[in-house]
Amino acid sequence: MNAFEVNFDGLVGPTHNYGGLAVGNVAAAENALTSSNPREAALQGLAKMKRLFDLGIRQGVLPPQNRPAADMLRKLGFAGDDLSVISQAAAAAPILLRACYSASSMWVANAATVSPGADTDDAKVHLTPANLPSQFHRSIEPPATSAILRKIFSEERYFQHHDPLPAGLYFADEGAANHMRLCSDHADTGLEIFVFGRSADQAAPKPLKFPARQSLEACEAIARLHKIKAGKKLFIQQSPAAIDAGAFHNDVLAVSNCNVLLYHEAAFDDWWEIEEKIAAACDYPIQFIRAAESEIPIADAINTYLFNSQLISLPGGEMIVLAPVECEDCDSARTFLERIVQDTTNPITRIEYVNLRQSMKNGGGPACLRLRVVLAKGEFEAVARMSRVILDQPLHDELKAWIEKNYRECILPPDLADPLLLRESRTALDELTTILSLGSIYDFQEA
Template sequence: MNAAEINFDGLVGPTHNYSGLAVGNIAAAENALTGSNPREAALQGLAKMKRLSDLGIRQGVLPPQSRPAIDMLRKVGFAGDEISVISQAAAAAPVLLRACYSASSMWVANAATVSPGADTDDAKVHFTPANLPSQLHRSIEPPATSAILRKIFSEERYFEHHDPLPAGLYFADEGAANHMRLCQDHADTGLEIFVFGRSADRTAPRPLKFPARQSLEACEAISRLHKIKAGKKLFIQQSPAAIDAGAFHNDVLAVSNCNVLLYHEAAFDDGWEIEEKIAAACDYPIQFIRATESEISIVEAISTYLFNSQLISLPGGEMMVLAPVECESCDSARIFLEHVVQDAANPITRVEYVNLRQSMKNGGGPACLRLRVVLAEAEFEAVTRMSRVILDQPLYNELKVWIEKNYRERISPPDLADPLLLRESRTALDELTAILSLGSIYDFQKV
């Protein structure tokens, strides 16, 4: 049965701002409380989607979540009408207000973990939304994420949806940013690799500077819920030193596609030995492309987001790397990618650079903006029957006009107290659900 990987990218929301909320995310901290350009951010993300669509790759669109999160503010004691709630929070708890305005749902690599039907005992595509307990601004997201995924992937004969894992650090789950899949072909049963940073085992190594976000217990729970076939799952630990260096998710230092794993030697706690574990779990050859510290330092790898590039299969079987422009301007990153492309031993034949600087300044590169979903043809057709989320030229044109009409060119921290921002955001999202044929998915639409 034919199957293809679809990149479902998150649209950047109208309240995109730099609040520096993510602990351990160096780029977000460095740009905290500076001015953002939501319009430019959304257009940059949309342009990336369009480029992949033009290359013949199926590309999906996921809507942003509604912000500010008024319900969160009410739960902690702010009362009255919505404008009053925002005004009170701006005066008494500005950091909390910034969290409730965060557009972090744009990084849908953290939205969920997805297992294709080829990997599961019941042959269904399984979804588990991430619970995201380590950061307040992200912990708000799971209910809306679940509702959106259930709306788009709605046919029960093809899709199985699970609730987010219980909240708390024991089952801390940050989604597909810590999940990789290796296979010969997307239609074949693959090896699902769950990468964790912490576990309940007190003797396990832990980072000293920044918190580890993904737990082993969450990885194990998801593999059970998804009914991963016997022998087709592997649990490996992130390097604590890499987390302390700023690799808050595995996808900051590693990316996979089909039978290729591109990674930095500092990514995993087992170092190079991880290649032996992976190779032993696969009955087909795996091509490992490892960057050493002498080729590109871990500091440069994190600042350029080289390994947060997208590694993509092109029509015809070749692969390409879609890297942030920061890699092009960094000698070590650019030279490393040039060597990868020139090496005939691997299927990567080209590299392209994409401008995502608005996202990068908040600590999210090309791979952060997409959730990978492998779908058989019948499953893909089920998605297209229920919504209009697969990008084509008409949808691109409409979304571009929608962004240019509804998004501000600048948001600075004081702007979050502006009651007009709430109204502008809701007007935009109300129009978006009509464009994407999603119906009423936001709470404000149901009141």
């Protein structure tokens, strides 16, 4: 079966702001309540998509969600029309207002877990939207995420959609940020690795400072729902110490691509046993590229998001790392990446640096902004046929002009009370659904 990986990136929404909402996210806390630039953020994200497109990678676009979430404010006791509830929340509960304005759906690595048809018993692509119960501002996202994914991946003969898992920490699920896949080729059956931070077992080790967001029970449920082939799933615990250091998701300290796993040794306790388990589960050689604490301290790894880089196979077979520019500016991160490229025993041949400073300041690097979806040729054609979410030069140019027309250059916390921001955001999103040929996907459009 001819199959390939498609990167679906989340467009940064018009209300991108630094609300400081994510507990355990060091960057988000450090930049809380400072000035954001939504226009620059969206253009930086689009430029990353275009760079991958130019490299020959199939690149998709996922739209942002409608913000502010005025209906949520009504559920929390504020009454009246949208502008009225925003005004009330600004006066009485500004933290809630920031949460309902959050543009966090841009980080679509948390949108869902996706299993390709090569890995599933029914040969369908399975998608489960994350329920995201650990952070209030993200727990708002699942219904809209589900609707968007069902719209884009709509042909039932190819795609099997599941509802988000039941809400609550028992089945806490943060999506593909805690999911890795190893394979000899994207078209072949792979090993799906589910990384969890907590479990119902009270004796299991737990972080002491920050909450563990992904549960073992959620991982096991998704593996069952997705009908992962026997022997092709593995459950691994994230190091509690890594979570307390600020690695709130596994993808902050580990990234995989085909038969390569690039990770920091602090990502997992007893990393040597983890490598043995992974190698034993694969009938092809796995290349482990492990960074030692002596090479790059975990604090540098988290601050630079080195392991939140994208590890990508180009059409000709070359493998590259797409890293944030913060890695180039950090001696330990840059030296480690240069060492990888110079090591001819692994397939990584070069490093490309990308400027995503607006996203990075809120705690999301290159890998946070994309959802990896392996599609066979017919599945890809079905997606391209049903909407206009696959990037090409004309779509890039339209999206760039749309951003420049509709996005503000600056948002500060007091600006969230501005009624014009709501109107600007909805005008922009209404135009976007036309550009992407998605029809009416937002509640305000239905109204």
